[in-house]
Amino acid sequence: MQILNKKALHNYEILESLESGIHLKGSEVKSLRTGRCNLKDAFVKVISGELWLVNAEIPRYKYDGDSEYDSRRSRKLLVKKKDLIYLNSKLKQGALTLIPLKIYLKGDIFKVQVALARGKKRYEKKAQEKKRDLERELLVEKRKYMI
Numbered sequence: 001m002q003i004l005n006k007k008a009l010h011n012y013e014i015l016e017s018l019e020s021g022i023h024l025k026g027s028e029v030k031s032l033r034t035g036r037c038n039l040k041d042a043f044v045k046v047i048s049g050e051l052w053l054v055n056a057e058i059p060r061y062k063y064d065g066d067s068e069y070d071s072r073r074s075r076k077l078l079v080k081k082k083d084l085i086y087l088n089s090k091l092k093q094g095a096l097t098l099i100p101l102k103i104y105l106k107g108d109i110f111k112v113q114v115a116l117a118r119g120k121k122r123y124e125k126k127a128q129e130k131k132r133d134l135e136r137e138l139l140v141e142k143r144k145y146m147i
Contacts, residue, residue: 002104003032005039010125012099012117018087021078022053022103022112027064028075032110034061037103044077044098044114046088051077053100053112077112090116 008014024032031037042056053075060069079087090096101113120128 001033001035002102003035003037003039004102005042005100007040008099008101008115008117011120012097012115013120013124014101014115014117015096016090017101017113017115018079018083019106020051020083020112020114022110023076023078024058024110027061027066027069028058029110030064031058031061032103033105039100039103042100044100046084046091046098049084051079051084051087051098051114053077056100077114079114087114087116095119 036059038057038059043054045052045054055072056075057071059071060066087098091098096116096118099115099117101115103110103112105111
């Protein structure tokens, strides 16, 4: 099971990615197992030497009795110190950001694929759409002449 961040692939150019663990509560795990999560506006931030997943929405599990549950709380990401130092140095170099690409199940553990990305300009997005449309039209034309 995977929960993808489709907007990230449209808005950002992905440079590198890495796998990290995520610190969750029990009810959040149950909610993720049902496939309920929204990564649309989520991003990853380095706060006091730790990675945090900010603004990812994991809705409250319907059978959970916790009335004080915050679905958009920040969640700690678990990475090796070497990777954290590498990512932090890359972020300081230029106009790069960390974004979550997907949350997936590996064995019994949920993992987050975090990507180092650069934001696309509007003209880059339009050029990509134009290229995709031309390829689609070409494929349709090829199908006409195939028997």
